[in-house]
Amino acid sequence: MYDTRVRGILIEGNKSYHQITEDISTPVEQKPKRWWYISMAISTIMLLGGVYAGYITISQGIGTWGLNNSVAWGWGIINFVWWIGIGHAGTAFSIFLLILRQKWRTSINRAAEAMTVFAVMCAGLFPLIHMGRIWLAFFILPYPNSRGPLWVNFNSPLFWDVVALSTYLMASATFWYVGMIPDFATIRDRAKKQGKKIREKIYGLLSMGWNGSSRTWFRYEALAMILGGLTAPLVISVHSIVSMDFATSIMPGWHTTIFPPYFVVGAIFSGFAMVLTLMIIIRKVFKYQDYVTVGHLDAIGRILVFISLIMGTAYMTEIFVAWYSGSEYEYYTFFVNRISGDYWWAFWIMFTANAIVPQLFWFKKLRKNITLVFIISIIINIGMWFERYVIVVTSLSKDYLPSNWAEYSPTHIEVMLFIGSIGLFALGVLSFFKYVPMVAASEVKSILKPTSEKE
């Protein structure tokens, strides 16, 4: 039972079902405002920069990056892990909260899932480009070939990563799309009434003949639970597998058993922060304050403070074990190289942004201050980028042989690739703003009565 006096109102403003339809369908039906075109232009320019950098990388080779024999993984892998991490929130949100029957997910899940899909697409770009000879990328697929057939190494975490990532992209895109079908049908019906032929045709195709029949709804709910139940373990496995790319090596600082849970929690942390960033923008720009209430943001803030504690614990555990294990290489990596060495600034940015700053969310007053919440969400995103930077670069730059030690700094090509991926992400999110109902209208309607002021 949901008591609004105890648990707060989820949908404010005494909405009727029809009003919800109006509020959510209008941005799709109206011409976008000027800021939308400007943002589209900026993201396109960013993306073009990335395309140029990708062209240089592919035509001239990985030598255009700042990598060297010791630091063989740089910004490419950092950005890859960062984007996948961000891509974890959509599914974490939608699916864990679906299985836990948390009603407040309904206003946020659509945007979170959209973000997931675009973030995972951005993530997938980096390993592809990093291969150098991108036109041979199909070699990683196990297909019957004329070389034996020599199969890929099914026992390698790098191949597990390929399988896990593509499955994750497929699963989250499916879950997102299936959730949108009823809302596409709403837009189709409205277009029919308004006499918009082309829109009716397009959304008619997208809605796959949805007619709201209770039999369809019944099976649809079963399908949602099946997809949800299956994708939930995938959320855990994808980032565990990403962490095994590191943990199964013998690099000091990577070769630790804490890595899989540490990566999964970190991923959910950065993803939730990105959801927070995005939802604050959406509620402000599209005036969705009635759907994404301060209560929703408060709930995300409370989750973030909890995850931040886990992050802090993970950092402390790594450091403690590096000392307690008595392994001098681990000790050197953590105490000398990370905390006080050449990359001390990266370590401390990571630690402050992920483990200390989010502790501000303990205070209710600060959780209600949306500007501050927005700033903290950005800080967490930056902090999580630095976490990957610390893990990748500090371990690689100083390994077992001091003669191998090397410095690493990115070239402008690597930086532009990163900017390009942000442009791609922004383009995806902006198209989502325009062409897709941003809030799951049918789901919001289904929770309206027990969770609003009425009754």
Place this chain on the structure above:
Amino acid sequence: MEKNIIGVYDNEHQVVVAINQLKENGIQVKDVHTPFPVFEIFEAMGLKTRFPYFAFGFGVMGLSLTFLFLYWSTVISYPLVVGGKPIFSLAFVVIMFVMTINITIVCSLIAFFIREKKGPGAVANEPHMDINDDKFVLVVKKIDSESLRVTEILKNTGAVEVEEIDIVIED
């Protein structure tokens, strides 16, 4: 084309009452069209699905197919020793896990669209234009001897519109 009587409601609770009253009078409800899933309506209509069992079947199939392929390719087709480790080390259990999920999702999705006869280009068979907005529409097959009683029940339970329309609704 079949003749049907539809009752259009503003409120999902009235629909549940109407379904129960129709059932008490021995009248079969063909379908209810709603803008969102209403579990009370599923309950009143007595809907059942074997979908989860099918999904389990897909999962078992996915797991076995993946295992067979991985076993065949790494042990039989081209046994390659990597780092002195055993050829059949079952480390690829990770791939079995992920591919089980992958295959189950794809098969469940296909099964859903086949069973519902939906897909790109499928025509939406809607008894009313507002069912994806805010109306709840109850569809009863028109049988001349019963139609008066059906209309009465629909009106008494609070239907805002009661109409006769031609539409093919699958049971």
